[in-house]
Amino acid sequence: MATSTTDVTAAPEPGVLVDQIRVAVPGGGLRHDLRAAGIVWRRELIRFRTDRLRAITSLIQPVLFLFVLGTGLGALAGGHSLPSGISFKTFIFPGVLAMSVLFTAIFSAASIVWDREFGFLREILVAPVSRASIVVGKCLGGATIATFQGIIFLALAGFADVPYNPVLMLTLIGELLLLAFTLTAFGVMMAGRIKQFQAFMALTQMLVMPLFFLSGALYPLNGLPAWLSILTRLDPLTYVVGPMRHAVFSHLDIPPAYMEHLSPGITWLGWPVPIALSLGIVAAMGLAMMGIAIAEFRKTE
Amino acid sequence: MVTHTSTNTGGAVAPDGATASAPRVQDPVISVSGLTKKYGEVQAVRGIDFEVARGETFGFLGPNGAGKTTTIKILCTLANATSGSARVAGHDAMTERDSVRRNIGLVFQDTTLDTYLTAEQNLRFHAELYGVPKPAVVPRMRQVMDMVGLWDRKDSLVSTFSGGMQRRLEIARGLLHAPRVLFLDEPTVGLDPQTRSSIWTYINELKRREDITIFLTTHYMDEAENCDRIAIIDHGKIVAIDTPEALKASVGKDRVQIQTADDPAAIAALAETFGIEAAMHEGAVTFSVAAGEQFVPRLFAEFAVPIRSVSVSRPSLDDVFMSYTGTTIRDAEASGTDAMRQMVQRFRAGRR
Numbered sequence: 001m002a003t004s005t006t007d008v009t010a011a012p013e014p015g016v017l018v019d020q021i022r023v024a025v026p027g028g029g030l031r032h033d034l035r036a037a038g039i040v041w042r043r044e045l046i047r048f049r050t051d052r053l054r055a056i057t058s059l060i061q062p063v064l065f066l067f068v069l070g071t072g073l074g075a076l077a078g079g080h081s082l083p084s085g086i087s088f089k090t091f092i093f094p095g096v097l098a099m100s101v102l103f104t105a106i107f108s109a110a111s112i113v114w115d116r117e118f119g120f121l122r123e124i125l126v127a128p129v130s131r132a133s134i135v136v137g138k139c140l141g142g143a144t145i146a147t148f149q150g151i152i153f154l155a156l157a158g159f160a161d162v163p164y165n166p167v168l169m170l171t172l173i174g175e176l177l178l179l180a181f182t183l184t185a186f187g188v189m190m191a192g193r194i195k196q197f198q199a200f201m202a203l204t205q206m207l208v209m210p211l212f213f214l215s216g217a218l219y220p221l222n223g224l225p226a227w228l229s230i231l232t233r234l235d236p237l238t239y240v241v242g243p244m245r246h247a248v249f250s251h252l253d254i255p256p257a258y259m260e261h262l263s264p265g266i267t268w269l270g271w272p273v274p275i276a277l278s279l280g281i282v283a284a285m286g287l288a289m290m291g292i293a294i295a296e297f298r299k300t301e
Numbered sequence: 302m303v304t305h306t307s308t309n310t311g312g313a314v315a316p317d318g319a320t321a322s323a324p325r326v327q328d329p330v331i332s333v334s335g336l337t338k339k340y341g342e343v344q345a346v347r348g349i350d351f352e353v354a355r356g357e358t359f360g361f362l363g364p365n366g367a368g369k370t371t372t373i374k375i376l377c378t379l380a381n382a383t384s385g386s387a388r389v390a391g392h393d394a395m396t397e398r399d400s401v402r403r404n405i406g407l408v409f410q411d412t413t414l415d416t417y418l419t420a421e422q423n424l425r426f427h428a429e430l431y432g433v434p435k436p437a438v439v440p441r442m443r444q445v446m447d448m449v450g451l452w453d454r455k456d457s458l459v460s461t462f463s464g465g466m467q468r469r470l471e472i473a474r475g476l477l478h479a480p481r482v483l484f485l486d487e488p489t490v491g492l493d494p495q496t497r498s499s500i501w502t503y504i505n506e507l508k509r510r511e512d513i514t515i516f517l518t519t520h521y522m523d524e525a526e527n528c529d530r531i532a533i534i535d536h537g538k539i540v541a542i543d544t545p546e547a548l549k550a551s552v553g554k555d556r557v558q559i560q561t562a563d564d565p566a567a568i569a570a571l572a573e574t575f576g577i578e579a580a581m582h583e584g585a586v587t588f589s590v591a592a593g594e595q596f597v598p599r600l601f602a603e604f605a606v607p608i609r610s611v612s613v614s615r616p617s618l619d620d621v622f623m624s625y626t627g628t629t630i631r632d633a634e635a636s637g638t639d640a641m642r643q644m645v646q647r648f649r650a651g652r653r
Binding site: 032035036039043046047050051122123124125126127128129 | 377378379398399400402403407409413414415417418422426427429430431432
């Protein structure tokens with residue numbers, strides 16, 4: 001009865017007074033930080049899985065855009081500007097796909113603000129793990145669930161006459177993942193600054209719609225007035241919607257003239273921006289914002 | 302010199318009071334010196350020093366806003382001190398944050414549980430965050446959950462738990478990585494009296510079972526009685542530090558409270574007739590005298606002001622608090638816009 005340590009593998013007998021099981025908590029290090037990032041990431045997934053209602057409700061808006069707006073405006077925009085077999089729905093599909101991750105990604109960052117208010121974030125912030133691993137885990141977790149959300153919407157591709165080509169699907173999923181990561185990083189960066197849930201929601205609501213409308217999701221980027229042309233080039237979403245539309249249209253059988261008109265690619269003062277650079281810009285922005293977010297979370301006491 | 306050792310012998314428990322000794326601390330698990338904290342112009346902590354011995358249950362007692370939470374935050378590495386030093390479990394709370402964090406468990410005033418997850422998921426995440434070795438996770442999880450009587454509810458979502466159950470789960474979680482020190486910031490605040498006492502049953506149980514030092518803050522006098530030693534903190538300073546018994550003995554006098562038809566007249570009469578300084582506290586004329594039960598007959602015989610009721614009490618921690626700070630803890634908490642509401646409450650309490 002004198003020893004105060006027991007073998008960690010010895011399970012306690014139920015109902016019997018047992019000695020405290022000794023737990024040697026190891027020191028920090030990169031592996032520990034990676035594991036911590038993994039925990040934060042997994043928590044996002046568990047919450048996504050248990051919150052089916054959210055998965056369904058965040059589908060409503062993109063579905064409305066695709067089928068209601070797409071069909072309605074399609075009657076107006078169809079005919080001369082679109083080749084036969086290509087509907088307006090096909091045209092806006094990549095843009096609406098991007099939109100489907102937009103809300104989920106920002107919402108997942110919003111949960112940081114929520115967690116801060118209701119405390120769970122503090123449990124993670126007081127653990128012996130680096131702040132960086134928390135931010136990285138959060139950004140990747142948000143990116144993952146937003147991409148899942150996008151994949152659910154992607155399943156509707158057939159209704160917009162987008163073929164279920166494996167290469168196309170994988171390309172789109174990759175691009176969605178990149179977009180979702182950058183958007184979550186943006187959200188986390190904002191959440192590092194804004195501590196009130198209401199203020200955060202108001203701000204993101206204010207930003208989400210302009211981001212979407214200026215991205216060229218609903219119209220081609222050529223032949224725009226100068227002011228709108230400049231604004232579209234400043235919208236980070238543009239640099240994902242462009243490559244996504246390019247991917248979709250290169251898997252469709254349409255005359256080159258129409259291609260030129262419908263998916264002209266992004267240009268800077270007439271210089272066509274390569275797709276790799278376009279996606280690189282988005283990735284760089286995401287990483288930069290994640291870096292800012294890490295700095296912000298390190299600062300807070 | 303015998304070194305202070307605290308061996309956990311499982312079932313064998315020392316009788317109550319046997320461990321309470323003079324405030325001479327060997328082998329301190331927490332040592333604080335010259336600690337101050339300023340928030341802008343406000344000085345929340347004004348230079349405090351204390352040590353907590355291994356295996357001790359140490360309470361910080363004081364009204365809201367006295368600096369309790371600020372101190373606990375500094376010890377838990379959640380805030381930086383403006384000056385002074387704090388060492389916890391052998392590490393500096395300012396410069397070796399991660400080392401301190403690995404060795405402490407925390408239970409905050411507000412819940413930090415993830416209510417979307419089950420009780421078990423919450424604990425598993427905690428185990429991973431603290432790097433508890435895989436083979437130890439399940440047995441240890443079962444042990445701490447058994448201790449707070451929640452093992453059979455491990456698969457329930459935390460959102461379905463009552464406030465008391467959530468607090469118990471948090472205590473279990475705080476213990477999961479076998480910390481050397483468990484910090485409890487107002488562990489029973491916001492709970493009903495029955496749940497409060499059940500939480501204390503669990504805390505006392507864990508003291509018996511675990512080799513652990515407990516540091517807690519409270520503004521409930523009755524709960525401070527559960528501590529081995531208490532530091533009374535007021536306006537950011539420690540005004541007294543000792544065992545509850547020693548503190549109460551140091552007061553020496555009994556507290557007498559009387560309800561009269563004319564309180565100001567009663568206070569004046571007490572000063573005139575007996576040379577006793579009385580004041581209004583908690584809605585009654587309050588004063589301290591040695592041998593209160595012998596004083597009361599004299600009071601009735603010689604007092605001109607009609608007395609409606611009288612109560613004599615042995616020194617409690619309330620009196621200790623009053624003798625060191627000149628006010629009761631409830632009076633100290635009444636401030637600003639709160640004052641009116643508190644006064645009404647006190648008035649009602651006094652009538653009971």
